[in-house]
Amino acid sequence: MSAVRIPPVLRAAAGGQKQVVVGGETVGAVLDGLVSTYPGLREQLLTADGGLNRFVNVYLNDEDIRYLAELKTPAGERDTIVILPAMAGGRA
Amino acid sequence: MSAPIIPARRRAASTSGPSIEADGRPHAHEGAPAHGGRFPSIVDAIGHTPLVEIPQLCPNPNVRLYAKLEGVNPTGSVKDRVAKYLFDDLVASGRLGPDSIILEPTSGNTGIALAMIARRHGYRVAVVLPDNVTQERRQLLTIFGAEIIDSPGEQGSNGAVALAKRLVSRDSRFVMPYQYGNPANPLAHYETTGVEILADCPEVDAFVAGLGTGGTLMGVGRRLREANPAVGIYAAEPEPGEAVQGLRSMADGFVPEIFDASKLDGRFLVTNVEAIRALRALGEREGIFAGVSAGAALVAAAKVARRLAHGTIVVLLADGGWKYLSDSLWTRPLDEMAADLESKNWW
Numbered sequence: 001m002s003a004v005r006i007p008p009v010l011r012a013a014a015g016g017q018k019q020v021v022v023g024g025e026t027v028g029a030v031l032d033g034l035v036s037t038y039p040g041l042r043e044q045l046l047t048a049d050g051g052l053n054r055f056v057n058v059y060l061n062d063e064d065i066r067y068l069a070e071l072k073t074p075a076g077e078r079d080t081i082v083i084l085p086a087m088a089g090g091r092a
Numbered sequence: 093m094s095a096p097i098i099p100a101r102r103r104a105a106s107t108s109g110p111s112i113e114a115d116g117r118p119h120a121h122e123g124a125p126a127h128g129g130r131f132p133s134i135v136d137a138i139g140h141t142p143l144v145e146i147p148q149l150c151p152n153p154n155v156r157l158y159a160k161l162e163g164v165n166p167t168g169s170v171k172d173r174v175a176k177y178l179f180d181d182l183v184a185s186g187r188l189g190p191d192s193i194i195l196e197p198t199s200g201n202t203g204i205a206l207a208m209i210a211r212r213h214g215y216r217v218a219v220v221l222p223d224n225v226t227q228e229r230r231q232l233l234t235i236f237g238a239e240i241i242d243s244p245g246e247q248g249s250n251g252a253v254a255l256a257k258r259l260v261s262r263d264s265r266f267v268m269p270y271q272y273g274n275p276a277n278p279l280a281h282y283e284t285t286g287v288e289i290l291a292d293c294p295e296v297d298a299f300v301a302g303l304g305t306g307g308t309l310m311g312v313g314r315r316l317r318e319a320n321p322a323v324g325i326y327a328a329e330p331e332p333g334e335a336v337q338g339l340r341s342m343a344d345g346f347v348p349e350i351f352d353a354s355k356l357d358g359r360f361l362v363t364n365v366e367a368i369r370a371l372r373a374l375g376e377r378e379g380i381f382a383g384v385s386a387g388a389a390l391v392a393a394a395k396v397a398r399r400l401a402h403g404t405i406v407v408l409l410a411d412g413g414w415k416y417l418s419d420s421l422w423t424r425p426l427d428e429m430a431a432d433l434e435s436k437n438w439w
Contacts, residue, residue: 009341009344010342057359082331087248087249
């Protein structure tokens with residue numbers, strides 16, 4: 001089971017929770033589990049073909065999964081998955 | 093960039109440890125001015141920043157870590173480079189008229205640099221600024237003559253970008269250089285920052301910087317990879333506080349037009365607490381006083397260093413610490429700062 005941190009913008013669709021624990025051997029499987037429990041999240045997180053929405057960044061233990069194995073990145077018990085909206089960066 | 097009137101003096105070698113010169117490597121910027129030359133104007137003095145080894149911040153003894161100190165630019169940040177290129181682009185493209193007002197969304201540094209450069213030529217500058225940035229940024233903007241338009245702090249930089257775009261669509265006097273989408277932004281780094289890094293440190297294996305607009309990473313990355321396609325390019329990204337994520341849906345998210353995620357090798361999320369810890373360590377162990385995003389870049393650089401068997405990393409420290417003094421980042425206990433860390437735009 002991985003801990004998944006839910007950003008404020010998605011909490012209404014996730015029962016108001018800040019963090020949920022979801023099983024799955026990959027980040028993709030964890031997200032699938034998350035959206036099956038909270039179907040309102042599917043459209044926000046995933047594209048029609050199951051990829052990550054362009055404005056969604058997902059981090060496994062603080063590293064962007066786009067630079068790991070994307071949704072196939074292995075996820076384990078002590079892992080934390082952070083979901084964040086793409087924001088204009090700082091120091092700009 | 094104009095050539096200096098006289099060649100710059102070579103900097104004296106450090107007396108407290110090995111320096112670049114002590115390594116027997118050629119001095120930086122052969123044929124170009126080192127930091128501290130003689131220049132026809134303050135704008136010509138932009139860039140030429142020092143590259144300083146910071147071994148105490150490197151967790152891997154087989155890796156050399158160098159910091160590019162952008163805080164020594166004329167207005168105190170890396171954005172001087174970008175603002176110069178953005179302003180030159182406005183002039184070259186004929187977009188500026190006598191009634192024009194240069195308008196830019198910024199969390200501070202770009203606005204300060206743009207105001208410094210454009211006001212010297214008599215242009216009005218207005219910045220759209222989240223209303224929860226540090227006081228020093230407001231003060232500096234005012235000192236350099238910028239007019240400030242507040243955007244909702246809880247919407248962060250996204251809110252500033254959206255408001256600036258609305259204002260430009262309503263008033264034809266506003267001319268927006270738009271650092272998030274203007275190729276002049278990465279070009280500044282391709283033609284200056286990246287060139288300086290290669291001159292000072294041709295053996296560089298990895299480059300780390302804060303994400304921001306993506307301009308630094310895109311421009312420096314392109315230049316470094318022309319010299320060595322295997323160079324790794326890594327971004328540090330702020331973990332936004334709960335109170336500055338005021339989006340209605342993920343579709344309100346924003347990816348800068350100049351940013352191409354495929355050009356990076358990794359992106360690390362860094363919390364404000366981690367960034368401030370690294371910032372304090374940088375001051376205590378290496379005597380360098382830098383801004384919050386520098387702390388975050390150092391956290392990411394340490395992660396990259398741990399993965400390398402050996403090699404050389406350059407990390408860009410985007411600004412100095414002066415603009416953050418009023419928030420006592422160096423003195424307050426971190427656990428007492430929790431609420432502030434969540435509610436401000438620190439980067």
